[in-house]
Amino acid sequence: MEYNTQRTRLHLPEYGRNIQQLVERCKELPTKEERNEMAAAIVDFMGQRNPHLRDEENYKHKLWDHLFILAEYDLDVDAPYPFPTREELAQKPNKMEYPKLQGDYKFYGKSILQLIDKAIELEDGEEKEALIEVIANNMKKSYNVYNKEHVQDEVIFRHLKELSENRLDLTSIDSLEKSRIYYSANKNKNQKNNPKKRFNNHNKNRKR
Template sequence: MEVKIEAVSQLEYNSFREQLIIPEYGRHLQKVIDQVAEIEDKEERNKAAKYVISVMGTLNPHLRDVPDFQHKLWDQLFIMSDFRLDVDSPYPIPSREVLNQRPETLKYPQNFPKYRFYGNNIKYMIDVAVKWEDGDMKSALILVIANHMKKCYLSWNKETVEDEVIFNHLYELSKGEINLLKSNEELLNSHNLMKVNKKMSNKSQFGSNKNTVSKSIHKKKSINPKNIKRK
């Protein structure tokens, strides 16, 4: 009974243990690295470090001989030793400052358009059209932009929209450079534009259901008539 009590008293619980630096490698490997860091002879320490690297590589055998992966293993070895390991590494030794360095903030485009249902590409297309020289090509491009704006508008608002509304938005987004309010241009019919949107949505749905349809057909073909019980 006393032996059992003594054995239980020597058990270690994770709540009392030190937190693992890289938990994926387990506590046993962490203890081995701590022992390697305490070896006084540098030559023996280098041999032990290479052995630890080979053990770490066995956990990912398909990447063990890849040069970039070897670099990663050596970096992880120094990190798991809390940068106390003094060995000769074939790669630059990382530092604690570089590891704790925060990445720079990405510069996302801070665009907050008034009419978000048109998207940012419409504004870019309008800016390009403004820079073009007057002529048939520019007029055709402006008409394409206006029709696309109408289609985008209808994709969010299923009701019909007057061409004058699109022309006003185009005038506002172009800062007064494109004015179709006094022109005789007419955009495509709302009903036809809605048909285009429905066709595109049906194509996407058909693509997602294509595999399931083919599987069901394949199952029907694979039925063996011998297995059908006759009454």
């Protein structure tokens, strides 16, 4: 009886020992034509055994790379793709750059940064002022949800200045409740919650 500890190490365990043995047999074939034919058959078999790989981009290329790994980077065949080297596969990926929003501001989310960039690009005017107020209101909502506490508007104004590198400023108003966005939103909300008031307003409009 042969134990797994006495067998050769599986280079890619997900393919199993049978496929690895086929690869080892392929390496022993005397002619390149025979090796080419068997290598192509093994790759097809690997794809059948792992159908989920078909959903990935360039899955055929990946299967041929896996074949070469199973062969311990020593397989003399004509492959449709260049084989990777040990050094290439052992190379660690480059460190990913973290998004700009980190630390104290991560709860605002990437969409806030995109809105800030959009507001900076706009020319001075009502549209820009309205967008800045929308940004500040959304920042306040995000802050309250994340920190589970009420935040003063002056804190939001300060964060907005820092995130926009001092290019967006709302310090000219005392609070967000005095902004046009807040007033308009609450006016519509009050009308929806007060059917009688809506009815009276409708009658006034009809009389006019």
